[in-house]
Structure formats: structure tokens, C-alpha cells
Amino acid sequence: xxxxxxxxxxxxxxxxxxxxxxxxxxxxxxxxxxxxxxxxxxxxxxxxxxxxxxxxxxxxxxxxxxxxxxxxxxxxxxxxxxxxxxxxxxxxxxxxxxxxxxxxxxxxxxxxxxxxxxxxxxxxxxxxxxxxxxxxxxxxxxxxxxxxxxxxxxxxxxxxxxxxxxxxxxxxxxxxxxxxxxxxxxxxxxxxxxxxxxxxxxxxxxxxxxxxxxxxxxxxxxxxxxxxxxxxxxxxxxxxxxxxxxxxxxxxxxxxxxxxxxxxxxxxxxxxxxxxxxxxxxxxxxx
Numbered sequence: 001x002x003x004x005x006x007x008x009x010x011x012x013x014x015x016x017x018x019x020x021x022x023x024x025x026x027x028x029x030x031x032x033x034x035x036x037x038x039x040x041x042x043x044x045x046x047x048x049x050x051x052x053x054x055x056x057x058x059x060x061x062x063x064x065x066x067x068x069x070x071x072x073x074x075x076x077x078x079x080x081x082x083x084x085x086x087x088x089x090x091x092x093x094x095x096x097x098x099x100x101x102x103x104x105x106x107x108x109x110x111x112x113x114x115x116x117x118x119x120x121x122x123x124x125x126x127x128x129x130x131x132x133x134x135x136x137x138x139x140x141x142x143x144x145x146x147x148x149x150x151x152x153x154x155x156x157x158x159x160x161x162x163x164x165x166x167x168x169x170x171x172x173x174x175x176x177x178x179x180x181x182x183x184x185x186x187x188x189x190x191x192x193x194x195x196x197x198x199x200x201x202x203x204x205x206x207x208x209x210x211x212x213x214x215x216x217x218x219x220x221x222x223x224x225x226x227x228x229x230x231x232x233x234x235x236x237x238x239x240x241x242x243x244x245x246x247x248x249x250x251x252x253x254x255x256x257x258x259x260x261x262x263x264x265x266x267x268x269x270x271x272x273x274x275x276x277x278x279x280x281x282x283x284x285x286x287x
Contacts, residue, residue: 002026003281006037007087008044009274011079012254013225016066017046018087021053027286031071036285038069044282047221048077050084054093060102062088068220072198075105076167078124078228078257078270085110086120086274105167118276124228128266129236130165138163139194148241154188161189162237166268168219169199170233174243177205178215186217202230206243213251225254232268235259 004024008017017037027033030051037043051065064084066074074080081101088094089112098111106127114121130136131146138147147163152171161171171189175182186201201217214234216227231250238244239261250257258271 003283004286005279005281006044007090007279008046008277009083009086010277011082011226011228011272011274012252012257014079014227014254015046015277016048016050016077016080016083017044018050018052018084021051024051030065031067031073033286034067035069035071037282043284044280047218047224048074048080050077050080050087052084052087055102060100060107061094062099063102065104068218070220072220073104074168074220076103076108076126076229078126078167078232079226079272079274080228081108082110082120082122082124082228082272082274085112085122086276089115089120090118090276103167108167113271120274121271122274123269123271126167126232126268126270129233129261129268131163131240133163136163136165136169136199137196138169139196146240152189152192152194154185154192157185159185159189162241163199164233164236164240166229166233166236168229169195169197170230170237171195171199171201172234172237173201173203174237174241175203175205178203178213182215183217183223186215187222190217190219200227200230200233202227202234204234204238206238207251209243209245210247211249211251212238212244216252226252226257228257228270228272231257231272232259232261232270236261236268 066077109125133140133144
């Protein structure tokens with residue numbers, strides 16, 4: 001068995017192990033492999049893996065799969081794909097200023113704004129949000145055209161959720177502060193039966209019209225220090241509920257992401273960093 005090369009990057013502490021599909025040919029099951037390498041004590045450690053493959057068609061330059069630490073596959077990851085694109089620049093596999101990336105939830109565009117040694121800053125165009133229950137998906141008997149302040153029943157509590165699909169389903173919970181057991185609430189909402197594909201959960205405190213603070217419970221990963229997906233979902237939901245402006249700074253424990261929901265074309269944009277942690281070779285199990 002040949003060693004498998006990788007590089008690990010993080011976006012504001014949200015860390016991903018990046019592989020090239022060509023190097024995973026001997027891996028029999030990518031999802032089991034992700035579980036193994038993402039383990040913090042017995043593997044490389046990460047909030048997921050990103051698998052890149054060069055494409056021959058004109059629609060996109062590369063494809064990227066995001067697999068969570070529990071082996072489930074994400075539709076998209078803002079930080080994970082930013083880490084993947086950084087890998088391409090770091091290894092001189094891509095030199096142009098912009099790149100189109102094919103993901104499970106569609107093509108995303110990345111523009112390299114700045115490189116400072118092994119720190120990369122990108123503007124990413126992520127497409128348009130989806131609000132209807134069947135597009136999220138969210139199981140609602142009346143097939144809601146949007147899910148705003150829906151009273152979601154969890155154990156001994158009803159939580160008002162505003163739900164949007166930004167490449168992944170995200171349940172947004174607005175709070176006045178974080179003095180609640182949001183991790184336990186997030187874990188229960190993630191697997192709630194009204195979310196047939198599970199969901200990310202983001203708790204949002206609005207500081208003013210241009211600044212929000214978030215806490216993140218990520219589908220398949222649990223508590224994370226940052227999430228591009230949850231950052232843009234929090235921004236979109238904040239605009240949708242008329243709480244904030246269309247351009248905001250999203251403050252997470254790991255750092256700040258710039259988010260925008262553009263009015264003229266509905267396009268979602270985020271600006272954020274990815275930092276190299278280290279590169280190496282995996283010599284262990286190729287399950």
C-alpha cells in the first residue's frame with residue numbers, strides 16, 4: 001500500500017484534511033476512511049475531509065466532495081471548500097485568480113483576494129438560498145413556501161426556527177444571548193424527524209444591523225468554532241426576518257467571516273481565510 005499524501009488546513013479553527021481523489025484509489029470506502037482519519041487522538045484529526053478531482057469539462061475546474069467525521073457526506077462546506085481551494089494554490093496545481101468548484105450542491109466560484117505566506121483569503125460566490133420546505137428539506141404537512149419562526153417541538157421545549165438551504169439545510173435560532181445549553185438543543189434539532197436529511201443548527205445573536213455573533217452545531221461534526229455554511233445562513237435568515245443589513249460581519253468563536261446576500265441577483269457571498277496547518281502522508285488503515 002502506498003502512503004497517501006494530504007494537507008490539513010483550517011478556516012477559523014474549522015479544520016479539514018484535503019486529499020486528491022487520485023491518491024485515494026486504494027481506499028475501499030471513502031466514508032469509513034473519513035471516520036478513521038478525522039479522529040482527534042488516533043488519526044490526523046479534523047472536522048471533515050475534502051476530496052479534490054480535476055475535471056475535463058468546461059463547467060467547472062475541479063470537483064470537491066466533503067465528508068463529515070461521522071462518514072456522512074455534506075452537500076457543501078464553506079470552510080471545507082475554501083481549505084480545498086487553498087490546497088490547489090499551495091501545491092501550485094492552480095494559478096489563475098478564480099476557480100470554479102463543482103460540489104454536491106452545485107458550482108461555486110472562488111476568487112483569490114490575497115495570499116500571505118500560507119494564509120489564503122477568498123471571496124466565494126455560493127449561489128442562491130432556498131426557502132421552501134421541500135427544498136430544504138423540512139417535513140411540513142402544508143408544504144410551507146418558507147419556514148420562518150416555526151415552533152419546532154423538542155424535549156419539553158418549543159424552539160422557533162427559521163430554516164434555509166444554502167447548499168446544506170440550516171436551522172437558524174435567534175437568541176438574546178448564549179446563556180443556554182445550545183449544544184444540547186443543537187444536537188436534538190440536528191436529528192429532529194422533521195429534518196429527513198438532518199440539519200446544521202446555528203444560534204444567532206444580533207449585535208447591530210451589521211454585526212451578528214453565532215454558535216454552531218454542525219451536521220455530522222457537532223460543535224465547531226466556525227462554519228461558512230452557517231455564517232451565510234445566519235446572514236440570509238437575518239435579512240429574511242428583517243433584523244440586519246445585507247452585508248454583515250459574522251463573528252464566530254474561531255474568527256470573523258464577511259457575509260453578503262446580494263439584492264440584485266440573490267447571490268450569496270462570503271469572504272474568509274484558510275490557513276495551512278501541516279502536510280504529511282497517511283500510512284495507516286485504508287478502510
